[in-house]
Amino acid sequence: MKNKIEQLIQLDRLELEKQVALDPFLPQRLRSRLQARHQPAKRLAWRLGWTFAFCLIVALLTLLHLQWLPGPATKPLSGQQVVRLSPFPEELQNTIYRSFIEVAKWEK
Amino acid sequence: MPNMNDLVEKYWRQIYKLCLFYLRDAQDAEDAAQHVFEVILKKQSQFQGQSDPYTWIYRIAVNTALDLLRRRKIIHWLSLEQTREPRTAVTMDPALEMERRQEEQEKLKQLQTGIARLSAREKEAFYFFYYEQLPQKDIAVIMRTSVSAVESLVHKAVNKIRTV
Numbered sequence: 001m002k003n004k005i006e007q008l009i010q011l012d013r014l015e016l017e018k019q020v021a022l023d024p025f026l027p028q029r030l031r032s033r034l035q036a037r038h039q040p041a042k043r044l045a046w047r048l049g050w051t052f053a054f055c056l057i058v059a060l061l062t063l064l065h066l067q068w069l070p071g072p073a074t075k076p077l078s079g080q081q082v083v084r085l086s087p088f089p090e091e092l093q094n095t096i097y098r099s100f101i102e103v104a105k106w107e108k
Numbered sequence: 109m110p111n112m113n114d115l116v117e118k119y120w121r122q123i124y125k126l127c128l129f130y131l132r133d134a135q136d137a138e139d140a141a142q143h144v145f146e147v148i149l150k151k152q153s154q155f156q157g158q159s160d161p162y163t164w165i166y167r168i169a170v171n172t173a174l175d176l177l178r179r180r181k182i183i184h185w186l187s188l189e190q191t192r193e194p195r196t197a198v199t200m201d202p203a204l205e206m207e208r209r210q211e212e213q214e215k216l217k218q219l220q221t222g223i224a225r226l227s228a229r230e231k232e233a234f235y236f237f238y239y240e241q242l243p244q245k246d247i248a249v250i251m252r253t254s255v256s257a258v259e260s261l262v263h264k265a266v267n268k269i270r271t272v
Contacts, residue, residue: 005270008219009238011212016239019134020125026138027120033142034112034149 112149119162122240123169129235130173132220136180144172163250170232222269230268233261 123144127137147168155164226234229251236247237258244258251258 005219005266006238008215012216012219013239015216016125016128019128020121023134026124026141027116029138030120030142030145031113031116034116034145037142037146 112145115148116145119165122162123165125239126166126169126235127173127176129239130170130177130231131180136176140173140176143176144169147172159249163246166236166250174228218272219269222272225272226265226268230261230265233258234265237262 120141124137124141127140127144128134131137131140144165148165151168155161223231223234232251233247236242236250237244242250244255244262247258248255
């Protein structure tokens with residue numbers, strides 16, 4: 001009895017294998033279906049990424065324009081604290097400022 | 109973990125066969141296989157690499173197939189249709205005798221009815237033991253259970269099928 005059932009199971013297994021082998025284009029189809037499902041998400045991610053990068057650049061430029069433009073380093077008055085907004089060191093700021101003055105002189 | 113193309117290339121056969129075993133319909137099995145790959149790709153980062161990738165992939169495939177089977181049953185119940193007869197994965201071979209073929213198909217139908225009555229765990233153990241012909245040790249790893257439990261599940265499954 002058990003042998004009969006096992007034979008039947010073997011038969012069913014072979015039929016399944018046959019059905020799997022019947023469709024040689026299945027992996028190709030699966031791949032293209034998966035790609036089609038994944039492409040819109042990828043495109044959206046790229047767009048979001050670029051938008052974020054663009055916004056970041058604009059924000060950085062705005063910050064630079066408003067606060068971080070190198071100007072002459074001022075000496076603090078007694079008791080006054082200087083809040084440094086510029087990312088450049090004091091020497092570099094002075095050098096840049098001096099070069100601006102030199103250019104202005106040369107232009108005159 | 110390999111990329112999508114490699115995954116499909118390597119595992120499509122096993123996954124499709126498993127889905128075909130559970131759903132007994134080529135189109136449903138193809139849809140299920142696609143869904144399995146989508147889940148694998150989505151959960152790729154959760155794979156910790158402690159076990160073989162195939163045990164992890166089989167787990168996902170079994171869960172997805174069971175989920176689809178459950179959904180199909182609910183849809184059939186809601187639509188008040190009669191449950192679809194499990195289709196035999198048989199292609200007509202003209203060389204064989206018609207009578208013998210019909211008898212064979214009848215027996216296969218009986219077997220599939222018996223398989224449909226198995227519990228989820230029994231069906232899983234039964235499939236891996238007879239259809240994938242995996243050793244009980246590997247089945248135990250896939251099913252996260254002991255070897256003796258696998259043995260008992262397979263035994264119970266065969267007994268249940270015999271009573272049909």
